[in-house]
Amino acid sequence: MAEPQLDRIAELIAPLRIEPGERVRLRRDHDPGYTAGLDRHRDGEDLLQRGVALLADHQARLAAESTRGVLVVLQALDAAGKDGTIRHVMSGVNPQGVRVHSFKVPSAEERAHDFLWRYSGRLPARGEIAIFNRSHYEEVLVVRVHPELLDQEHQPPAPRGKELWQRRFRAINEWERQLTEDGFHIVKLFLNVSKDEQRKRLLARIDEPAKNWKFSASDLAERKHWADYQRAYADMLAHTSTKHAPWYVIPADHKWFARIAAAAVIADTLIGIDPQYPTLDRKGRRELRQFRGALEKG
Numbered sequence: 635m636a637e638p639q640l641d642r643i644a645e646l647i648a649p650l651r652i653e654p655g656e657r658v659r660l661r662r663d664h665d666p667g668y669t670a671g672l673d674r675h676r677d678g679e680d681l682l683q684r685g686v687a688l689l690a691d692h693q694a695r696l697a698a699e700s701t702r703g704v705l706v707v708l709q710a711l712d713a714a715g716k717d718g719t720i721r722h723v724m725s726g727v728n729p730q731g732v733r734v735h736s737f738k739v740p741s742a743e744e745r746a747h748d749f750l751w752r753y754s755g756r757l758p759a760r761g762e763i764a765i766f767n768r769s770h771y772e773e774v775l776v777v778r779v780h781p782e783l784l785d786q787e788h789q790p791p792a793p794r795g796k797e798l799w800q801r802r803f804r805a806i807n808e809w810e811r812q813l814t815e816d817g818f819h820i821v822k823l824f825l826n827v828s829k830d831e832q833r834k835r836l837l838a839r840i841d842e843p844a845k846n847w848k849f850s851a852s853d854l855a856e857r858k859h860w861a862d863y864q865r866a867y868a869d870m871l872a873h874t875s876t877k878h879a880p881w882y883v884i885p886a887d888h889k890w891f892a893r894i895a896a897a898a899v900i901a902d903t904l905i906g907i908d909p910q911y912p913t914l915d916r917k918g919r920r921e922l923r924q925f926r927g928a929l930e931k932g
């Protein structure tokens with residue numbers, strides 16, 4: 635890996651990272667239209683292609699090594715571009731090594747279990763990358779904005795309000811820490827779209843026939859809770875960005891930039907892991923030579 639490229643990735647993603655304990659003010663400090671001074675036409679395609687190639691190479695090594703795994707958590711409000719980001723960023727990766735799990739409204743069976751149950755069943759195996767399209771963080775986002783959902787989660791009687799969310803933040807941090815200590819690296823991306831850009835994208839889903847299928851009346855209902863979601867996201871980012879599993883706020887008003895930034899954060903994690911193809915010891919190499927000899931005889 636060329637050093638300048640590594641420096642460039644580190645430089646690009648550093649301003650997007652939430653430091654542990656940092657006060658998060660989304661509107662003030664995180665501009666959804668930020669593009670790091672890059673130009674779509676000059677830099678866009680080239681940088682994304684390089685990121686995608688880098689991911690492909692490292693994913694192949696991660697799979698061959700089969701020791702460590704990667705969990706990519708993708709959170710966003712509606713129409714922020716989660717699906718397109720997954721499609722573009724993972725376009726070069728061997729589909730056998732990646733699993734995408736999209737979490738929707740929980741089923742009755744899922745609700746009957748503890749709040750992390752359905753997510754823990756979808757974690758990556760060693761050698762795999764798993765992408766959570768929405769994730770365990772919905773349990774402190776949509777459920778916090780709509781606390782009536784808690785009634786369906788069969789919670790035992792216990793204080794609700796602030797204390798409940800603190801408890802869930804703690805449980806999530808602990809769960810993620812244990813996963814990282816066991817060799818699973820966690821990449822957490824919040825695609826940060828502005829209210830105005832969301833409006834434009836929802837309008838496009840109505841106006842363009844090929845996008846009609848994406849429109850959902852519930853997107854409009856959730857949009858009414860915009861301010862509540864911003865507060866819930868800010869609090870979640872402040873409490874669950876940890877040293878072992880930091881959050882990155884990805885500016886998402888420009889899809890081309892969001893894809894580059896997401897690819898850069900995932901690439902940075904894989905470069906940090908630096909997975910290696912397994913090598914053979916002396917005995918293994920001798921055996922291979924014997925196999926070669928046998929094959930040469932026909």
Ligand code: ATP
Binds near residue numbers: 773
């Ligand atoms: P799209 O971009 O295609 O709309 P999406 O992720 O929004 O993708 P949908 O099927 O539209 O997918 O919505 C999933 C819905 O499930 C969201 O409204 C989300 O809030 C809800 N959901 C996800 N997790 C939970 C949860 N734990 N409890 C309650 N609702 C949840």
Ligand code: MG
Binds near residue numbers: 712853
């Ligand atoms: Mg939706």
